[in-house]
Amino acid sequence: ASSGDIFVSNKRPDLDTFLRDLKQKYIFLPDPGLEAPTPVFFCTIETYSESGQKQLDFALKNIKREDPSLRVRIDDQTGQTILLGMGELHIDIIRDRLKREYGLETYLGPLNVNYRESPRKNVQQTIVWNSHINERHATISITLSIEPIVADDKKIISFSQIRIIRTEEQNFEHLRQDHIGMEHRF
Known part of the structure; x- marks a missing residue:
């Protein structure tokens, strides 16, 4: 091998293709702009x-x-194959290629959009519900508060934790204990 020679190995399908200069001790990585x-x-x-x-x-x-813009993953819970693409047309083209090139008839589940939104400011909304249940008055007040989390000068959002904050005027005597502790399930 001499300078300028390129070696490519495709015997390892689990690895991405990489380039290596045999005289140097490093691997040439793809341009970051090509991802x-x-x-x-x-x-x-x-x-x-x-x-x-x-x-x-x-x-x-x-x-x-x-x-490279197509991604495929297997759902751990259901075992279903999930197809991730750049749009509805992209996924339709993949389905068409499966039929045309491989003779596969496939069923696509409902198309979902992975929205990437985050709040810019604190927002709070309270809803109060009054009703009579079994001739007893019941009042439920739910307050939802969303706020951006700032980390490393970037605004990110996390819905990984739900907390129920109990107020003093609540009356839990008619609720089952497993309903009172529901916030621990999230």
Whole structure:
């Protein structure tokens, strides 16, 4: 090997292709500007038969090599294959390629959009519900407060924690204990 020679190995499909100068001790990484953006649309994709699942996995693996903006993941809880793409047309083109190039008939679940929004300022909304249940007066007051979290000069949002703040005027004597402790489930 001499300077300027490029070696590419495709025997390891689990690794991305990389370039290496054998005289140097470092690996050339792809340009940061060449990274595909994060997919915005996603849906489930299934074959109409169980026997087609291996063929679907193989086909999606091949299409992903040609289309870096396509992402595929398996849902841990349901085991379903989830297709993530740049838009509705992108996902339709993938489905069409599966049919045309691999002879696969597939079912696409409902298309979902991964919204990336965050609050710019604190917002608080209170809703009060008054009613009679079994001839007893019941009042429920729910206050939702959302605020941006500032970390490292960037505004981020996290809905990972829900807290129920109990007020002094509440009356919990008619509620079951598992309902009172519901905030611990989130």
